[in-house]
Amino acid sequence: MKRMLNWFRLRTLESDLDRELKYHVDRRVSDLIHSDLPEPEARRRAALELGGATQVREEVRDIWLTRWLRDFVYDVRFSARSFVRNRSFTATSVLSLALGIGATTAIYSLVDQVVLHALPVDHPERLVLIDWNGEQMAETLGTENLMSYPICRELQQQKELFDGVFCRAATTINLSTGVDPKPTAAELVSGTYFSTLGVSPALGRLLTMDDDQVPGSSPVVVVSYDFWKNQLGSAPDIVGRKVLVNQYPMTVAGVAAPAFHGIDVGEIPSLWIPAVMSAQAIPGFDSMLDHRTRWVQILGRLRPDVSLAQARAGLEPWFKALLEEDTHRAEFGKVNAERRRRFLVSTLELTPAPQGHSVLRRRLARPLGVLFVATAVLLALACLNVAGLFLARGSARQREIGTRLALGASGGRIGRQLLADSVLLALAGGLLGVVIAPLAVRALIAFLPHDTAASGLHGNVDTRLLLFTFLVSMTTGFLAGSAPALAAGRESLISSLRERAGTAFGLPLRRAIVTAQIAFTLILVVAAGLFVRTLSGLLAKGPGLTPRA
């Protein structure tokens, strides 16, 4: 730390040292003159005894600043100068690195948004997904983690474990706001949805428990901020306006907060409808209160003093009683003893869901992961390629390096110089990569069906992404530079001063690497294309519910 500070007061330190040394020499000279030595001889002697003022100064400087730091600054300056002189080499390597880093950043950005990003709500870390584990003996309307609506209502009574429990189901409705009806993504939600998530209205009010009492009793909707802005022209008098949901008239109660896009990154709803209006929102659906129809996902917010395990254990007695009770219900029907036994050993599974629930996430986590690894391989190949270029340049620079070695530079010193070269290049590549990445992300998103995922995913660069890119660039720089640096370190003086025809890193090998890089890029482009098709396929599959015929 002290040494870092020294860097900033270097000038003072230098003049101080000069004064100190001058004092020493002057005193010595005058003492020697006193002992009858002629002045020129005295001066010569004093300088000799000190062993050269320049050398002393150098040595003291090394104490002030770690030699490493000082050399590094010089190295970077030297590298920058040599890059400016050698334009084609610089352009090739920076471009190669920028492509690798840009692609990695772009994919990471998607991974971050789809898989890692927490919901923009209060304390997302306390959200849990509640799911049935075992035989549910129910008719399924949809895909994953579904349970019946009555279970959600019962869970809402578990107030000592949860601050709130809500359920939701994604669907698509025909919405008419005046002109032609358009298929629009919507979310059927319980009255606890907004209060549990802690979302506030931008206009009007949001849905409450009052909207979630008797089936068919609450024909109101809440629209998303984006929908209000883009489709309704930010109409200030939107609250109270009538819209038609599947030809059924409903009233707009309010507009949700701007940042809130629902809890599923793959299915961004434009409006929210109370679950009690499910018969109107899903044509032909009348099983809202049926215990044996699973169609909603249930999420809860744990109380701050309740752990996941405590909640799981706390729900156990209630759930066992519910299972027992269910078997006596009329809807349960006649089943054989084996299925009945399997039904009765079911448990409730709680999993943390800070990112909300998303079928998209579950399905894409793996392909995105694979794609991410693939881009990492691409980046590694870019590293190898640049390392190859460096080694080639290294052999062209043999004379320079040889001269430096002859002048007394250590192998490690030369190695560090080459490392500074590659780190500088990688940072330049990273900078360019950051410029490329948003374009790449936007291009990927552009392939997606418009009103769904596209509005939720974005190509913006945030600090997290910048940090990621910086780390990747640094790593890349070190990886690309380490081979040439080590090679230079090993180079003996004699062999480097001798003229040599071959290079340490043969041309065939470099060709092979470039070929591999191109091949891999091609594979990656194809994979990305397939990935986007999968994504659009998933999103285009329509409503999460299959209406009964």
Added chain:
Amino acid sequence: MSSSRFPIPQGTLDMLILHILSLEAAHGYGIAQRLEQISKSVVQVNQGSLYPALHRLEQKGWLKAEWKQSETGREAKFYALTRAGQKQLRVEKDSWARLTGAVQLIFDEGSV
């Protein structure tokens, strides 16, 4: 400089500087002279290595430096021991005593 003088053993210069400064604060030239006098010209101190040593000790926080008027009337950089420096001197003297004692022990053993 005659060749009959020992070059100062590696690592002992720091200890000698600390010792001299424990008696009183001094500037670089003063320390060099003192070293010559005390060692009765037996030990040869390379003056070139004196200043790096002083700055190293200052960096470690064992010495503190101050510009003061010297005996000739000119300003000189005076070094003095810090509390940490006094502690370090005790540690080094102690380990020196143990080392020389051990070496002596080995010599005595061999002569029996």
